[in-house]
Amino acid sequence: xxxxxxxxxxxxxxxxxxxxxxxxxxxxxxxxxxxxxxxxxxxxxxxxxxxxxxxxxxxxxxxxxxxxxxxxxxxxxxxxxxxxxxxxxxxxxxxxxxxxxxxxxxxxxxxxxxxxxxxxxxxxxxxxxxxxxxxxxxxxxxxxxxxxxxxxxxxxxxxxxxxxxxxxxxxxxxxxxxxxxxxxxxxxxxxxxxxxxxxxxxxxxxxxxxxxxxxxxxxxxxxxxxxxxxxxxxxxxxxxxxxxxxxxxxxxxxxxxxxxxxxxxxxxxxxxxxxxxxxxxxxxxxxxxxxxxxxxxxxxxxxxxxxxxxxxxxxxxxxxxxxxxxxxxxxxxxxxxxxxxxxxxxxxxxxxxxxxxxxxxxxxxxxxxxxxxxxxxxxxx
Numbered sequence: 001x002x003x004x005x006x007x008x009x010x011x012x013x014x015x016x017x018x019x020x021x022x023x024x025x026x027x028x029x030x031x032x033x034x035x036x037x038x039x040x041x042x043x044x045x046x047x048x049x050x051x052x053x054x055x056x057x058x059x060x061x062x063x064x065x066x067x068x069x070x071x072x073x074x075x076x077x078x079x080x081x082x083x084x085x086x087x088x089x090x091x092x093x094x095x096x097x098x099x100x101x102x103x104x105x106x107x108x109x110x111x112x113x114x115x116x117x118x119x120x121x122x123x124x125x126x127x128x129x130x131x132x133x134x135x136x137x138x139x140x141x142x143x144x145x146x147x148x149x150x151x152x153x154x155x156x157x158x159x160x161x162x163x164x165x166x167x168x169x170x171x172x173x174x175x176x177x178x179x180x181x182x183x184x185x186x187x188x189x190x191x192x193x194x195x196x197x198x199x200x201x202x203x204x205x206x207x208x209x210x211x212x213x214x215x216x217x218x219x220x221x222x223x224x225x226x227x228x229x230x231x232x233x234x235x236x237x238x239x240x241x242x243x244x245x246x247x248x249x250x251x252x253x254x255x256x257x258x259x260x261x262x263x264x265x266x267x268x269x270x271x272x273x274x275x276x277x278x279x280x281x282x283x284x285x286x287x288x289x290x291x292x293x294x295x296x297x298x299x300x301x302x303x304x305x306x307x308x309x310x311x312x313x314x315x316x317x318x319x320x321x322x323x324x325x326x327x328x329x330x331x332x333x334x335x336x337x338x339x340x341x342x343x344x345x346x347x348x349x350x351x352x353x354x355x356x357x358x359x360x361x362x363x364x365x366x367x368x369x370x371x372x373x374x375x376x377x378x379x380x381x
Contacts, residue, residue, distance in 0.1 A: 037359075038369060040108065109372060110149065123159070154177045155180060238261050263306075307342065326339075
């Protein structure tokens, strides 16, 4: 059919721009056989090609738009004042390209979420709601067209509690998306801000999981050099998010809330001893009922995106093999270019490998693992 024909359509490689080359998926398929287990990537990003001109609609700027490059299949992301943000390859836009590259790596399902710059938390609440509605509607279209290959996540206008709750209800009941991606903070609010608690409580009641991705990184000009915002600021943002949920009482107030931290939990796993010691030696700086962050490790998921076998094994030792999920950050340069490589290189026991590759993500995303295994002709997890 159409999809099969699309998968066979050859890619045009932009040899003049090696940093934008497609993943070396054909080479990967030759050197590593497909996994015999269901493989689900919990962490990947996608953009719709038809982003509206929000500046024209809302009467003020600051939003992202896409411009097709004239000489290749890539797109430039620009702010609506013309400021260049980044170039993205067609695999950030075109589902057929994504499906071919995942298939070549032996990966079966991609959980897709928007690019964090699209959160638009700074926008006026009703405008932020319209942006979220647009993104979520496009995500539902992907879920409908690729039910066995994509598990889309929604987004919420967290700058306003009522708008966020309204879209959360629609997302869960009408669109039937099982997960939302949120940022590590919302404007000047950390995730334990009282205005966000009703959203977390309702997400838990609806069974909607939360994937937390760093954005709008701290550090300012101090992190401008050496890709510092992405290499240092992002891990720190994720640690801030985790600490806010724990010490701010969100996880205590929402015992059924399912949350996942991107990028292997950022700097949170490596900082947990310091956080615990800080609570012990200065309890006066914490809420009266604050508990050690270690008490919540069996409540938190992390993805596997560490780029290091030893770090991945440490995550599994700390959180348990039922709380770590394959994540790649596809299709961006800081992602794992060979989908699942670190998990395979870790040579985990068979049961652990099956859980990390797909079993845990199927549970987090409320997917029918048995059906997906049958569709993709792999073993049950």
